Amino acid sequence: MQGEDMLATRAIEVPLPEGVEPTDDDVALLQSLCGAIVGLRYAGSHRWEETARRLENAGWRVHWGLTWFAEARRDAHIEQAIGTTRDDALAELWQLTRLDEVDGCP
């Protein structure tokens, strides 16, 4: 079923200014944006609406949005950070790795 869905993929052509070559970053950004649109509009069961409503009924003020995510892995050690900009996410990730610069000793 998934394969048939994939076959229905449509292409969008975006004319670029003369002489502009998209970088790997540009492509990664476009993929992420398109993936987010597909996820929001067509994937899942819209359970998020019910979840948000339940949270609000329980007294939470709920906010959601798209954000940058950064992850660093070294062996079994994983650090993850989010940020409103890529700089913010990476800066937070850097600080989290600095916390465990050494493993400490009692």
Next chain:
Amino acid sequence: MTYSAATRESYQRELAGIREAGLFKEERYIHAPQAAEIAVEFPAGASLRPVINLCANNYLGLSSHPEVVAAAHAGLDHRGYGMSSVRFICGTQDIHRELEDGLTAFLGTEDTLLFPSCMDANAGVFEAVLTDQDVMISDRLVHASIVDGMRLCKAMTDTYKHSDMGHLEEKLQEHKDKRFRLVITDGVFSMDGDIVKLDEIVALAERYDAMVLVDDSHATGFIGKTGRGTHEHCGVMGKIDLITTTLGKAMGGASGGCVSGRRELVAMCRQRARPYLFSNTVAPVIVAGALKVLELLSGSTERRDKLEWNARYWRQGLTAAGFDIKAGESPIVPVMLYNAKLAQDVARDLFAEGIYVVGFFFPVVAKGLARIRTQLSAAHEKQHLDRGIEAFTKVGKKYGILGKTKQQVVEQYGL
């Protein structure tokens, strides 16, 4: 079956990996009270070996002090064994408050709250006093429990290079827009034994309207002229907003810790710190022992003075023998060996010579900075230190490292 053969094998592989990496931690069984001389079973099943203990946090030699032990016995008789409750339900005795008041007076603060350990104090304090509008700025070599506590807090995390005041100032400038700034540091850093520049940190904190937290676990009881801690040593008593410290090292060495500091901040911990709210506190028997420790320390500086002498003598002895040690004043004296295998080999040979020390290497310390951490105690007599220096010298000769620079050791053994 929930714990399948595949699950078991997976964990076994992981444990084997830890062992292969040389990071497997093995316990050594001590068949005696904690003291300068102990009998150790290692490896498990081996006959007992009498050794001089140079790796305990028993800085003041109070772990088995007869008066502390007697006070603990009396506490057991008069206040029982356990509380079977958290503090705010029915787990607080009069002596808990008495100990908190005693610590407040000893540390020169406004109020104190006991925790089951300093690990718990550090796990709870940040979340209790900060929100997502605030920032925590910590030295990069703080204790693991501070790291865990910071991770549990929603405030922004930032760090400064170890003891680099210029870098700390940059960070304070960078975070001027935050509601509160909290500078976080150890008082004495456990792996290097260096003492925090607390006077400079306080000056920066005053300039940039920041609060200061010091974990004085490796200082309380013996650093400073009367053993109050690094705030006394650096001349900033009364200017530290939060002190976390332990009863599990110099202060009798059993267990327990506390947050001590500004009245409102301690009150916030009493309302919100989860390790305080959801765990029993220090057992009555330990509270009774700790009260005796405070009484002993408040009456005399003899033990911290002896520790200071011991640390100086030990540093001089190892330096004269040709060892490369981290300079400093604290009773934590790291003997630098740089190579991880060398550190383990030297520690093993010293154990055979009757000296109990442990080698530390990455990830406990940075790569290429492997060492043996020695720790002095007021329980050590000069003869213990002389025997220790003699054994170190013998083993140092065997490995050809005496009088060698870091570069020469690295050339010989690699990093």
